[in-house]
Amino acid sequence: MATHDIAAPQGFIRKYIFSLDHKVIGLQYFFLALVAVFTGMFLSLLMRIHLVWPNASLPFFGEIKPETYLSLLTMHGTIMVFFVLTTAPQGGFGNYFLPIQIGAPDMAFPVLNMLSFWTTFLGFIVLVAAFFVTGGAPLHGWTGYAPLSALPSAGPGEGLGADLWITSIAIFCIGALMGALNFITTTLDMRAKGMTLMRMPLTCWAWFITAILGLLAFGVLLSAGILLLMDRNLGTSFFVPLVTVNGVLTGHKGGSPLLWQHLFWFFGHPEVYIAILPAMGLCSQLLSVFSRKPIFGYRAMVYAIMAIGFLGFMVWGHHMFMSGMSPYTAFAFSIMTMAIGVPSAIKTFNWLGTLWRGKIRFLSPMLFAIGFVSLFVVGGISGPFLAQPVLDIYLHETYFVIAHFHLIMGVASIFGIFAATYYWFPKMFGRMMNETLAKAHFWLTFVGAYAIFMPMHYYGMAGGLRRYSQGTEVEWINNLAPIQKFISIAAFVTIASQLIFLVNLFWSMKKGEKAADNPWEATTLEWTTATPPPHDNFGGVTPVVHNGPYEYSVPGAPRDFVMQTDAPVTAKH
Amino acid sequence: MGLGLLVVIWLITVVGSYFIIAKTWWLPVGASAAAAGIDHHFTTTYILMGAVFIAAQLALGWFAWKYRDRGAGPQQAYYSHGNTTLEIVWTVLTIILFIGLNLASESIWATERFDAAKPGAVQVEVTAMQFAWYFRYAGPDGKFGATKPELEDASLGGAGALGLDTTDPASKDDVVAGVMVVPVNREIEVILRSHDVIHSFFVPAMRFKQDAVPGLAIHMHFTPIQTGDYELACAELCGLGHYKMHGIVKVVSDQEFSQWLAAREAEKQ
Numbered sequence: 001m002a003t004h005d006i007a008a009p010q011g012f013i014r015k016y017i018f019s020l021d022h023k024v025i026g027l028q029y030f031f032l033a034l035v036a037v038f039t040g041m042f043l044s045l046l047m048r049i050h051l052v053w054p055n056a057s058l059p060f061f062g063e064i065k066p067e068t069y070l071s072l073l074t075m076h077g078t079i080m081v082f083f084v085l086t087t088a089p090q091g092g093f094g095n096y097f098l099p100i101q102i103g104a105p106d107m108a109f110p111v112l113n114m115l116s117f118w119t120t121f122l123g124f125i126v127l128v129a130a131f132f133v134t135g136g137a138p139l140h141g142w143t144g145y146a147p148l149s150a151l152p153s154a155g156p157g158e159g160l161g162a163d164l165w166i167t168s169i170a171i172f173c174i175g176a177l178m179g180a181l182n183f184i185t186t187t188l189d190m191r192a193k194g195m196t197l198m199r200m201p202l203t204c205w206a207w208f209i210t211a212i213l214g215l216l217a218f219g220v221l222l223s224a225g226i227l228l229l230m231d232r233n234l235g236t237s238f239f240v241p242l243v244t245v246n247g248v249l250t251g252h253k254g255g256s257p258l259l260w261q262h263l264f265w266f267f268g269h270p271e272v273y274i275a276i277l278p279a280m281g282l283c284s285q286l287l288s289v290f291s292r293k294p295i296f297g298y299r300a301m302v303y304a305i306m307a308i309g310f311l312g313f314m315v316w317g318h319h320m321f322m323s324g325m326s327p328y329t330a331f332a333f334s335i336m337t338m339a340i341g342v343p344s345a346i347k348t349f350n351w352l353g354t355l356w357r358g359k360i361r362f363l364s365p366m367l368f369a370i371g372f373v374s375l376f377v378v379g380g381i382s383g384p385f386l387a388q389p390v391l392d393i394y395l396h397e398t399y400f401v402i403a404h405f406h407l408i409m410g411v412a413s414i415f416g417i418f419a420a421t422y423y424w425f426p427k428m429f430g431r432m433m434n435e436t437l438a439k440a441h442f443w444l445t446f447v448g449a450y451a452i453f454m455p456m457h458y459y460g461m462a463g464g465l466r467r468y469s470q471g472t473e474v475e476w477i478n479n480l481a482p483i484q485k486f487i488s489i490a491a492f493v494t495i496a497s498q499l500i501f502l503v504n505l506f507w508s509m510k511k512g513e514k515a516a517d518n519p520w521e522a523t524t525l526e527w528t529t530a531t532p533p534p535h536d537n538f539g540g541v542t543p544v545v546h547n548g549p550y551e552y553s554v555p556g557a558p559r560d561f562v563m564q565t566d567a568p569v570t571a572k573h
Numbered sequence: 574m575g576l577g578l579l580v581v582i583w584l585i586t587v588v589g590s591y592f593i594i595a596k597t598w599w600l601p602v603g604a605s606a607a608a609a610g611i612d613h614h615f616t617t618t619y620i621l622m623g624a625v626f627i628a629a630q631l632a633l634g635w636f637a638w639k640y641r642d643r644g645a646g647p648q649q650a651y652y653s654h655g656n657t658t659l660e661i662v663w664t665v666l667t668i669i670l671f672i673g674l675n676l677a678s679e680s681i682w683a684t685e686r687f688d689a690a691k692p693g694a695v696q697v698e699v700t701a702m703q704f705a706w707y708f709r710y711a712g713p714d715g716k717f718g719a720t721k722p723e724l725e726d727a728s729l730g731g732a733g734a735l736g737l738d739t740t741d742p743a744s745k746d747d748v749v750a751g752v753m754v755v756p757v758n759r760e761i762e763v764i765l766r767s768h769d770v771i772h773s774f775f776v777p778a779m780r781f782k783q784d785a786v787p788g789l790a791i792h793m794h795f796t797p798i799q800t801g802d803y804e805l806a807c808a809e810l811c812g813l814g815h816y817k818m819h820g821i822v823k824v825v826s827d828q829e830f831s832q833w834l835a836a837r838e839a840e841k842q
Contacts (some may be wrong), residue, residue: 067813141810147787148770148812154703155812197842209603241788245703245769247734249726257786291640297655315620321806322773324786327686338671345667346660350628353659355636357651362574362641370637374582377629378589381622384671390614390678393685393782394600397773397808439574447581454589458598463777465808467792474806483598515745536647553650 005464008535018118020110021535025117026096028159031352032121033088033417038502039128040079041157042469043072045495048488054470067156067357070139073468077130077142081271082172085126085413089278091120091179091216093420094207096428098183100526101201103192105498105536109184127168127452130161130487138162141467143268146239146253151230153245163232166225167322172223176214184213192525198302199564201549203294203429206281208400209309213270213277216313221267224260231255261323265316271314271407277305277415280347281375284368285549286346286419287351287524289522290366291358292560294550296351304343304350311340320397321389332391337387348373359553359560364438371446372412378450382457397467400460403453411449418445418501425505426519429444430532431512437504441497449492452487523563524549575641582634584836586627593619604803604824605779606796610681612780620676690762690794695755695830698764700735701785701807702727704814707735710748710834720743725768748837753822756830759798765791773809776822784809797824 009015037268049056050064050072057063068424084184092145095113099106100327107113138157140149145164152159175315185309191200200208207399227238231252239260240252288295295301305563317333351373382404385391395401425433461549471477518527525545528536543565551562554569562569592598603612631656642648653778698709705727711717718741725736731749755761765774767785775782781795797803807818825833 004816034792065813066816069765070810070813070815132760139810144811145771148810151770154770166702221679226618243753243767244724244725245788246626247727249722255788272839292642292650294652294654296653297660299659300655321786322782322788323771324791327682330686331682334675335672338675339668341671342667343666345671346664349657349659352629352632353655355633355640357653358640358778359642359648360575360637360640362578362637367574367578370633374630374633376586377626377633381626382605384622384674385615385618386680388614388618388675390611390685392683393617394611394615394780396776396782431688443577443581450585454702458592461600463601465775465806467810470816474815474819475804477806480598530696550654553652555652 001418017339018114020106020114022099022107022110022113023428023533025113028117029091029120030093031096032124033084033092034259036083036087036124036316038077039500040076040084041495041498043076043079043449044326044491044531047076048491050469051471052485052488060183064526066469066542068136070129070141070467071137071157071161072093073467074139074141074165075127078169080128081142081249082277083120083127085275085409086176086271087120088197088417089282089413089420090183090207090274091117091284093376093424094183094210094278097284097424097526098207099186099190100423100533100537101204102190102530103525103545104186104190104540105538107182107350108190109182116175116178116182119178121225123168123171123175126164126171130168131163133160133164134269135159135161137379138165144257144260145230146228146257147241147243148370149244149260150228150240150252151243151250152232152252153248162231164519166228166232169228170222170225173218176218179223180211180218183207184215186238187211190542192340192545198299199548201281201544202284202298202301202305203278203281205305206277209305212272213309213312217267217270217298219272222262224263224267228260233239255422257359258323258325261320262316263506264387265319266313268319269316269477270312270446271309272405275413279307279372279413281422282349282416282423283372284347284354285353286423287368287373287522288550288552289520290361290363291355292361293354293358294548295348295350295551296353296356296547298550300346304346307343308340311336311343315340318392319385321392321474327389334387335388339385341380341384341387348377364433365408365419365423365520366440367439367442368415368422371442372415372419375407375412375415375449378454379404379412383408383453395460397465398460399456399464399466402466403456403460403544406456407449407453411453412467421505423520424526425508425535427531429512430515431508431510432515432519433502433512435535437500441500443505444497444500448490448497451490452494455483455487459487517571521559521561523547523551523561525564528565575638579634579638583754585657588632590627592622593623601778603778603780604797604799604801605781606798607681607685608778608780614678614681614737616673620659641667646687647718654810677830685787686793687790688761692807693796694760695761696764697753697755698766699753699766699774699785699826700766700813702768702772703733703770703812704807704818705734706751706805706818706820708753710750710821710837711737712746712748714746716743718747718838722768733822738796744761745842746832746838748841750837752820753805753832755797755824756827757797759827760794760796761797763793763795765800770811771809772807772811772818775808776805778803779822782808797822800824800826
């Protein structure tokens with residue numbers, strides 16, 4: 001088990017580069033995700049320009065060819081899913097706050113923690129390198145369906161670029177596995193006295209279950225990635241049957257393209273929950289803090305997180321209804337997928353229940369939490385369409401799918417990340433973020449997200465297909481061009497308004513108002529310690545926990561919040 | 574701020590729902606036997622999910638405004654850790670809604686995918702390759718001739734692109750076309766194949782989609798009920814020409830279909 005030196009390391013390199021401190025590592029993950037998210041967003045900006053003005057010449061890329069467009073979407077998806085949605089909520093905020101919220105001095109395995117960050121960092125460098133090699137980045141999409149992803153002759157970018165892509169994902173998996181082990185061990189073994197499992201904040205529950213999902217999912221993707229690399233470079237045929245490209249035999253035979261899909265989605269669907277569970281945990285937390293009310297149905301929320309995690313592993317086949325998989329299997333996957341809507345609905349009910357009869361303070365973290373609920377609902381209700389194979393016959397691979405997963409996995413999760421940033425910034429940097437800029441950022445992003453993704457449902461319902469670099473060739477898609485134009489303009493405005501966030505972030509680090517130790521009057525352990533927390537988190541003191549995490553507005557209590565470390569309370573009615 | 578949230582969330586809900594209710598952009602008119610059932614289930618799902626969407630968003634906006642912090646005063650948040658009865662009620666209701674909705678559509682799925690095409694269906698082999706579609710008819714003998722990957726030559730087009738083995742007697746009367754011509758009101762059995770990567774055969778008007786997977790011959794069926802030209806397009810990312818990989822399904826009368834097929838046979842002789 002970890003022994004934590006009270007004395008902080010001296011010297012720049014051990015303190016900020018190869019640090020063993022979970023807080024520094026958390027910040028490293030956060031800044032990696034920040035670089036990644038702006039990279040991924042820049043790629044989407046180029047895609048949106050190309051879709052509407054195909055002949056426009058663009059910075060770095062010149063005129064975009066169809067294959068360049070496909071490279072952009074592949075890299076956009078891969079960067080966003082792995083290096084943003086997996087990296088920021090878990091690696092970033094989870095690393096920083098899990099140990100503090102459970103009253104531990106650090107993660108269980110600090111060296112492993114450092115290794116997992118630097119492995120992830122290496123993965124990102126390898127991925128971005130794909131842009132700069134001969135042939136450029138791969139065009140097979142973030143899902144990398146074989147044989148397209150397995151055959152260098154299948155298209156530009158499928159040479160060295162595709163090798164780098166799959167290598168990067170394999171490296172990422174190794175980092176994620178190390179992180180998952182650390183999170184699980186830390187949660188189980190490092191909790192302070194009195195911090196029973198059922199007194200853990202829902203954020204910790206979410207990080208814990210997310211880590212279990214990661215442990216089970218990334219191992220499978222890692223194996224799949226290695227097999228794909230072997231197919232590409234060693235002449236094996238795990239995923240490639242006897243195929244010809246342009247009439248030329250490739251030398252493969254006997255492999256199964258569907259095997260890749262099974263392995264990929266066995267990871268890929270839990271990955272959706274890896275991205276969204278931490279946001280769910282955080283928004284539960286924030287709705288309680290800023291409504292000054294206990295979370296509605298704490299136990300139901302915990303069970304719902306577990307149920308989502310458990311069912312999350314039994315639904316991957318809903319990505320494959322049209323793949324040639326057995327229709328009987330599709331039926332089973334469909335039922336399981338509809339079932340996973342139940343715990344998601346329970347969470348939504350409980351969020352509304354938390355707001356109900358509260359005393360809501362509309363500070364920036366809360367605005368993003370409420371925005372999260374709204375986006376989670378709209379992203380969620382399109383799920384039951386796609387979960388039913390009968391409707392998926394039509395909707396599969398249309399923009400309806402793009403709208404669905406961007407809202408629920410992308411935008412809702414990003415709202416969780418924004419909420420987390422505004423909420424924990426004071427603790428991490430010792431200063432407050434500018435509230436006026438934060439609110440402007442919220443309104444533009446909230447309305448902007450709807451303006452971008454709502455019309456994608458319509459585009460998809462009218463049959464508009466994804467991964468089309470141009471819609472001009474197919475008549476029914478060409479007719480939908482005005483929707484694409486609207487989406488692009490909405491995207492430009494929304495992307496531009498992210499600069500407000502960036503400015504606020506860096507300006508506030510230097511010039512923000514000094515933060516108090518507990519600026520939001522919240523109850524969990526991170527607000528009991530100094531701002532920013534000392535190297536061992538609690539300055540040589542080991543916290544002892546007496547209360548649940550959501551004791552707000554307890555009748556008879558002197559203040560409207562009772563810290564977890566305060567003397568035990570029972571409500572006087 | 575609470576009022577702002579109420580107005581914006583409600584406005585988004587109204588505008589978002591308007592385009593659905595007005596059907597400004599909607600599925601194309603269905604032209605296959607399955608379309609009516611699928612569209613009906615589509616509408617049912619829309620009504621139920623739309624109701625959930627509207628109810629949740631209205632409640633969210635309403636609560637944000639109603640329970641805003643009104644500053645100093647007697648307002649006190651309600652101290653409650655939840656309500657087990659409510660949890661059970663909404664859990665059960667959601668299970669019934671979601672699972673029930675799903676089961677309601679299973680008979681359509683069974684007809685479309687569990688059941689094979691009936692004997693006497695018109696067989697069309699659909700072959701996908703980067704970035705073209707070829708349609709093959711077995712001819713009078715009802716048998717498809719053998720194809721060999723080593724004979725494939727895309728530059729020849731037609732039978733040459735498929736690698737049709739002309740030494741196989743069954744191949745003599747095979748017809749290969751670049752347009753899919755099918756008779757109306759007859760069941761069409763599609764045999765989907767791919768030479769290289771995964772493609773997907775999507776005909777929106779037929780409410781028909783199925784991936785073409787190399788190494789597999791996937792049998793599917795649909796019944797067109799309306800004559801006319803219907804566009805098809807590739808729905809699975811297959812490479813740089815993906816967006817151009819489209820074609821036409823031409824639904825004609827039974828008689829026109831026989832004439833067309835006979836004419837193609839005659840051309841071959």
